Structure formats: C-alpha cells, structure tokens
Amino acid sequence: xxxxxxxxxxxxxxxxxxxxxxxxxxxxxxxxxxxxxxxxxxxxxxxxxxxxxxxxxxxxxxxxxxxxxxxxxxxxxxxxxxxxxxxxxxxxxxxxxx
Numbered sequence: 752x753x754x755x756x757x758x759x760x761x762x763x764x765x766x767x768x769x770x771x772x773x774x775x776x777x778x779x780x781x782x783x784x785x786x787x788x789x790x791x792x793x794x795x796x797x798x799x800x801x802x803x804x805x806x807x808x809x810x811x812x813x814x815x816x817x818x819x820x821x822x823x824x825x826x827x828x829x830x831x832x833x834x835x836x837x838x839x840x841x842x843x844x845x846x847x848x849x
Contacts (some may be wrong), residue, residue: 755792758790775835775836775841776833777832778830779833783809783828809827812826
C-alpha cells in the first residue's frame with residue numbers, strides 16, 4: 752500500500768515554477784507510475800487544498816559525462832503541474848519563496 756508521500760516526492764523550486772505561483776500553479780516531482788487521479792488525491796490530502804487540474808510530464812534523463820569512462824545518464828523522472836481551484840487556499844510552503 753502506497754502512502755501519499757510515496758506519490759509526491761518533492762516540490763520543484765525554480766525561477767520558472769515560482770512565476771506561476773500567482774496563478775495557483777505548483778510543480779512537484781512525483782512517482783513515475785502515479786496517475787493524475789492519485790496525484791490529485793495526494794496533493795489534496797497533504798496540503799488540504801482543492802485541486803482543479805493536474806498536468807504531467809515525463810522528463811527524460813540527460814546524458815552525463817563521467818571522466819574518461821563511457822557516458823552515463825541522469826535518472827528519468829516525472830513532473831506534475833498542479834492548478835488549484837479559485838476558491839482554494841494557497842499552499843503555504845511556496846509563499847515565502849516568491
């Protein structure tokens with residue numbers, strides 16, 4: 752049995768993701784096998800907000816140089832952009848970042 756913390760791994764804090772906080776859009780790294788319904792339920796349970804829409808992207812692992820040895824690669828991961836409803840409260844974790 753997976754918990755909500757197995758689905759939502761970490762928030763993504765970057766300039767691009769912080770630009771959308773005013774529109775109530777938040778970006779998270781999620782489990783690769785999680786679907787949109789699981790992500791929606793997990794975000795609502797963790798932060799106590801009302802999710803309107805979830806968009807997911809599979810991020811391909813980039814090639815990485817490892818000295819003289821053959822090239823390696825970074826891990827592939829899944830990103831979820833979560834948009835909250837208009838009457839929902841904001842996620843307090845992101846408020847001090849902007």
